[in-house]
Amino acid sequence: MNPGFTGSPLDRADRVRNDAEAYGALLADWRARILGLDGLDPLVASEGGLLWHSIAELTGSEELILLGLSDGKPHFVPLVEADGGMFRSPAIWRALTMLPAEDAAIYGTARSLIEWHNGHRFCGKCGHLTEMFRAGWGRKCGNCGKEHFPRTDPVVIMLAEYEGKALVGRQTRFPPGNYSALAGFLEPGESIEEAVRREIHEEAGVTCGAVRYVTSQPWPFGGAQLMIACVADAQDDAITLDTDELEDAMWVTKDEARAALANEEGRRFNAPPPFAIAHSLLKHWVSA
Numbered sequence: 001m002n003p004g005f006t007g008s009p010l011d012r013a014d015r016v017r018n019d020a021e022a023y024g025a026l027l028a029d030w031r032a033r034i035l036g037l038d039g040l041d042p043l044v045a046s047e048g049g050l051l052w053h054s055i056a057e058l059t060g061s062e063e064l065i066l067l068g069l070s071d072g073k074p075h076f077v078p079l080v081e082a083d084g085g086m087f088r089s090p091a092i093w094r095a096l097t098m099l100p101a102e103d104a105a106i107y108g109t110a111r112s113l114i115e116w117h118n119g120h121r122f123c124g125k126c127g128h129l130t131e132m133f134r135a136g137w138g139r140k141c142g143n144c145g146k147e148h149f150p151r152t153d154p155v156v157i158m159l160a161e162y163e164g165k166a167l168v169g170r171q172t173r174f175p176p177g178n179y180s181a182l183a184g185f186l187e188p189g190e191s192i193e194e195a196v197r198r199e200i201h202e203e204a205g206v207t208c209g210a211v212r213y214v215t216s217q218p219w220p221f222g223g224a225q226l227m228i229a230c231v232a233d234a235q236d237d238a239i240t241l242d243t244d245e246l247e248d249a250m251w252v253t254k255d256e257a258r259a260a261l262a263n264e265e266g267r268r269f270n271a272p273p274p275f276a277i278a279h280s281l282l283k284h285w286v287s288a
C-alpha cells in the first residue's frame with residue numbers, strides 16, 4: 001500500500017497556471033467541481049468519498065485555487081479563512097478513516113495550500129498585502145512585486161533499529177497505548193541523515209550510525225510537511241528519555257509490531273493509523 005496522502009489522480013496542470021486565457025476557460029467551465037469543506041475539514045459524501053459542489057453553487061466572490069484536472073474537468077477549492085492548528089479534529093480523524101486514498105491525497109493538497117495562503121497574506125519582505133496568482137499556486141506582493149510560492153517543511157520520521165528491535169515512542173497527547181516512530185523537523189544546514197541521528201539522540205538518547213531512506217509522504221496538518229521515513233542503525237539500546245518530547249519510548253520486536261499493525265488481541269501497543277507514514281514505516285520494517 002502507498003503511504004497516505006499520496007496518489008492524487010489529478011493532473012496538476014502547471015501549464016495553465018500562467019496562461020490567463022486557458023485559466024479563464026477553466027473558471028468558466030460548467031463541469032468544474034468545487035471541493036466541499038467545513039472550515040478546513042473535508043465534507044464526506046454518502047458513498048464515502050469527498051463531497052464536490054458544482055460551480056453554479058458559488059456566490060462568485062470566492063477566491064479559487066486550481067487543484068488540477070481530471071478527464072479535462074477542473075477541480076478547485078475555495079480559499080477559506082481557517083486555522084487548522086497542528087493537530088487533527090475528531091471530525092477529520094473520522095473522515096480520514098473513510099476516504100479513499102486518492103481523495104485523501106486531493107484533500108491534503110487543498111488543506112496545505114489553504115493554510116499556506118492564510119499564513120502569507122502579507123509580504124515577508126515589505127509587509128504589504130499580497131494577492132493570489134498562478135491559479136492559487138503563489139502570491140504576489142502588490143507593493144514590491146515579490147513572488148511567494150507554497151513551501152513544504154521537511155520532517156524526518158524514523159525507527160532506530162538494534163539487534164532486531166525497533167525504537168517507538170509516545171507523546172502525552174497520543175491516545176492511550178499508542179506508540180509511533182520518532183519524528184522531528186529538519187533544521188537549516190542539516191542533511192536528512194544528520195537530522196535523523198540528532199532527533200533520535202535528542203528524544204531518546206540513542207546514538208545511531210547508518211541511516212537508510214524508506215519512503216516519503218506529504219502531511220497536511222500544521223501546514224504542509226514532507227515526512228521522510230528512515231531506518232537508522234542504533235549503536236546501543238540504552239534509552240535516556242527527553243520527557244519534554246516523549247512520555248515513553250521502548251524497543252519492540254517484529255512480532256510485537258506485526259501484532260500492533262494487525263490490531264491483534266493482547267498486542268503490546270497500538271500502531272498509528274494506516275494513513276500515517278509511521279504505519280507504512282513499521283510495515284516496511286517488519287517485512288524487511
Ligand SMILES: [Zn+2]
Pocket residue numbers: 123124125126127128141142143144145146
Ligand atoms: Zn512586498
